[in-house]
C-alpha cells in the first residue's frame with residue numbers, strides 16, 4: 001500500500017482526500033484507484049425516506065449503537081440542498097450529535113436528488129478503503145423515490161413516520177418496493193401504531209420496526225433486523241455482486257463526467273457554439289471531442 005492509501009486511516013488525511021473527491025472527483029479517482037479494496041470490507045447501509053422522517057436522527061443513533069459494540073462507522077449524508085445556501089448541508093451535520101470517537105460523518109452535496117453523485121460514490125470507496133466496518137449513507141427520498149440508493153447499498157432501510165399526510169403517497173411513490181427493512185420512526189407519537197398497521201401489509205414480509213430515534217427506543221430490534229439481512233446477503237454472495245454494481249455505477253458516472261467536461265470545453269473553445277448552427281460541422285465537433293477525451297485519458301496535452 002503506498003502512503004496515500006495508508007494515510008486514509010488517519011482522519012485528517014481522510015477528510016482532506018474526501019474534499020478532493022468533492023471538488024475534483026476524477027482527479028481523486030485516478031489518484032486513489034490503487035487504494036480501492038478488493039474484498040468487501042464495509043457493510044453499506046442505505047437510509048432513505050421522505051423528508052423529515054428522522055433519517056439523520058436515526059443514523060446518529062445507529063452510529064452510537066454500532067460504535068458501542070466496537071464497530072467503526074462512517075456516515076455519508078447525501079444532501080440535495082445547495083452548498084451555496086448552506087441550509088441542510090450544515091443542518092444534516094448539526095443534527096448528528098454526540099458522535100463517538102471512532103465515528104466519522106460527512107455531508108456530500110447532490111445537485112440531483114434522484115442520483116448519488118460521483119463525489120459521493122468516490123467518497124464511499126474512500127471510506128471503505130479507510131476500513132470502516134459500516135458505511136451508512138443517507139439519501140433524500142423527496143417526492144420521487146430515489147432508486148439509486150439500491151445500486152450502492154448492501155441493504156436499504158426506508159424510514160417512515162406517522163402523519164406523513166396522504167399515506168397512499170408512500171405506496172404510490174414506490175417506497176414500499178425498495179426497502180429491505182422498514183422503519184416507522186417517531187413511535188413516541190400516538191399515531192405511530194396507525195402508520196405501522198397501514199404499512200405492514202405492503203412490506204412483502206420484510207421487517208417493519210417501530211422505533212423512536214429521538215429517544216433511542218427499540219434500536220436493538222432494528223439492528224438485529226439489519227444484521228440478519230446483512231448476514232443473509234453475505235452468505236448468498238450478494239454483497240460481492242453489489243460491490244461490482246456499485247463500481248459499475250461509479251465508472252459510468254466518472255465516464256459521463258469526463259464526457260460532459262470535454263463537451264463543455266469543446267463547445268467553449270472559440271467557434272464551438274457557432275459549429276452547432278451548422279449540422280455538417282458535427283463531425284468536426286465529434287473529432288475534437290474524441291481528441292480531447294483521448295488526451296485526458298492518456299494524460300496527453
Ligand SMILES: Nc1nc2c(ncn2[C@@H]2O[C@H](COP(=O)(O)OP(=O)(O)OP(=O)(O)O)[C@@H](O)[C@H]2O)c(=O)[nH]1
Nearest residue numbers: 050051052053054055056057095185186212213214
Ligand atoms: N417525536 C420525534 N421526533 C423525531 C424523532 N426522530 C427525529 N425526530 C425529529 O424530526 C425532525 C427531522 O429529523 P431529521 O433526523 O433531521 O430527519 P431527516 O429525515 O434526516 O430530514 P431530512 O434530511 O431533512 O429529510 C427533527 O426535528 C427531529 O428531532 C422521533 O423518534 N420522535
Ligand SMILES: [Mg+2]
Nearest residue numbers: 055056092138
Ligand atoms: Mg437528514
